[in-house]
Amino acid sequence: MKYARILALLLLSTLVMTASARGQEPRAIVITAKRFEFVPSTITLKKGETVKLIVTSEDVTHGLFLRPLKIDTDLAPGETQQLTVTPQTAGTFAAICHHFCGAGHGNMKLTVVVE
Amino acid sequence: MKDPVNRRTFMKIAGTSIGVGALFTVSPLLGASPAGRRIAELLGKKNGEAPTPFSFVQLSDTHVGFSGPPNPLGTLAFEKAVDLINNLKERPDLVLFTGDLTHDSENPGEHADRMRLFQKIASRLKVPLIKSVPGEHDAGLDGGKLFRENFGETHYSFDHRGVHFIALDNVSLARPNVGPEQIAWLKKDLERFPTTAPIVVFTHRPLFDLRPDWEWFTGDGDEVMNALAPYENVTVLYGHIHREHTHTEGQTTHIAARSLIFAFPDPEVGGPKKPIPFHPQKPFQNLGLRVVQEPGARAGSSPRIQDVELTLREFSGTVGVQQLLKEGVSL
Numbered sequence: 084m085k086y087a088r089i090l091a092l093l094l095l096s097t098l099v100m101t102a103s104a105r106g107q108e109p110r111a112i113v114i115t116a117k118r119f120e121f122v123p124s125t126i127t128l129k130k131g132e133t134v135k136l137i138v139t140s141e142d143v144t145h146g147l148f149l150r151p152l153k154i155d156t157d158l159a160p161g162e163t164q165q166l167t168v169t170p171q172t173a174g175t176f177a178a179i180c181h182h183f184c185g186a187g188h189g190n191m192k193l194t195v196v197v198e
Numbered sequence: 199m200k201d202p203v204n205r206r207t208f209m210k211i212a213g214t215s216i217g218v219g220a221l222f223t224v225s226p227l228l229g230a231s232p233a234g235r236r237i238a239e240l241l242g243k244k245n246g247e248a249p250t251p252f253s254f255v256q257l258s259d260t261h262v263g264f265s266g267p268p269n270p271l272g273t274l275a276f277e278k279a280v281d282l283i284n285n286l287k288e289r290p291d292l293v294l295f296t297g298d299l300t301h302d303s304e305n306p307g308e309h310a311d312r313m314r315l316f317q318k319i320a321s322r323l324k325v326p327l328i329k330s331v332p333g334e335h336d337a338g339l340d341g342g343k344l345f346r347e348n349f350g351e352t353h354y355s356f357d358h359r360g361v362h363f364i365a366l367d368n369v370s371l372a373r374p375n376v377g378p379e380q381i382a383w384l385k386k387d388l389e390r391f392p393t394t395a396p397i398v399v400f401t402h403r404p405l406f407d408l409r410p411d412w413e414w415f416t417g418d419g420d421e422v423m424n425a426l427a428p429y430e431n432v433t434v435l436y437g438h439i440h441r442e443h444t445h446t447e448g449q450t451t452h453i454a455a456r457s458l459i460f461a462f463p464d465p466e467v468g469g470p471k472k473p474i475p476f477h478p479q480k481p482f483q484n485l486g487l488r489v490v491q492e493p494g495a496r497a498g499s500s501p502r503i504q505d506v507e508l509t510l511r512e513f514s515g516t517v518g519v520q521q522l523l524k525e526g527v528s529l
Binding site (some may be wrong): 148158164176182183186188 | 301304339373
């Protein structure tokens with residue numbers, strides 16, 4: 084009986100811990116890169132909130148670069164990357180494709196609003 | 199023994215850019231002193247050539263093959279720039295092209311045709327030496343393969359009249375980077391020079407953070423500048439930003455030339471990165487040459503600057519851009 088009670092307590096604490104971990108799971112935002120745009124073209128984050136950006140390129144290799152959030156990566160076609168960010172400064176920032184992808188490359192940007 | 203050369207007494211590279219490019223005059227400020235002669239002798243040994251005055255021109259971002267509202271005149275400004283340079287009273291020794299010679303094309307055959315058209319126009323330049331580096335529109339899609347086939351290596355160095363010129367490629371990796379291999383090459387290339395040697399680096403993108411959110415930077419530009427930091431007389435010439443810009447950091451001055459196709463707005467004013475619209479009444483506004491005559495040995499004298507701006511008046515009998523477009527202009 085005593086062992087059963089201990090076992091039940093352990094099980095409960097595990098469940099609580101799992102639920103707690105689930106509660107802290109960062110918000111996920113899915114972003115697709117394709118010539119010559121990011122979809123969506125604007126994302127909104129909250130200052131201090133940890134967010135997971137799930138980024139995929141659907142055609143050629145693109146880049147994603149935003150120095151204030153320390154994002155600097157290539158996006159190979161078909162590959163999904165998860166980037167975890169916690170913005171510390173409010174403002175509107177332009178993330179760009181910095182892997183040359185063709186004639187419209189210079190206008191390929193993602194607006195990141197941090198509230 | 200420490201080289202008895204200092205920046206003030208050795209050599210001055212004076213220049214500025216407007217419109218179609220920039221003309222630079224290189225003048226040794228040696229005077230006739232024994233120290234000056236010793237400096238010239240030393241640099242002659244280091245570079246293989248003793249420093250003597252000369253001038254050169256920087257042209258940038260011709261984007262041959264570009265077609266669009268910001269400039270419906272295609273290669274007209276580039277061709278006019280060639281004429282202007284050929285008619286300069288003092289013929290420059292050298293023309294440097296700092297990237298985006300051509301506009302990219304998905305079709306390699308079409309892109310090759312654009313490179314050939316560029317070469318056809320550039321070949322009319324009556325100068326002894328023409329050198330170029332690629333821009334991302336030349337080399338970003340194929341890692342520089344087509345550029346190398348048509349123009350040769352994308353990074354290299356050479357000496358001219360006592361000045362060491364270094365061509366750096368910060369586009370062929372597709373990202374705005376020079377890359378560790380080229381940086382190692384650069385360090386090796388610099389080894390044979392005293393820290394006082396005059397060095398001109400020419401490249402496409404800025405090597406400093408001008409506007410990273412406009413891709414006006416080079417990711418490993420700091421490493422390049424660290425390699426150059428010991429050198430007291432470094433000038434970096436670049437393009438990419440389609441406008442004049444001068445920036446001094448440490449001992450180095452970075453100078454951008456305007457484009458020959460369209461201009462971008464001032465990055466320090468704000469607003470979006472959009473080409474400045476074509477002005478039908480002033481199709482060549484901002485295009486022209488600024489010629490700088492360096493007074494040479496009289497250190498301290500101001501350079502004489504002469505601006506030459508392209509206008510429609512140069513096309514005899516034409517009254518507006520519509521006529522240019524309709525009838526074409528024989529250059």
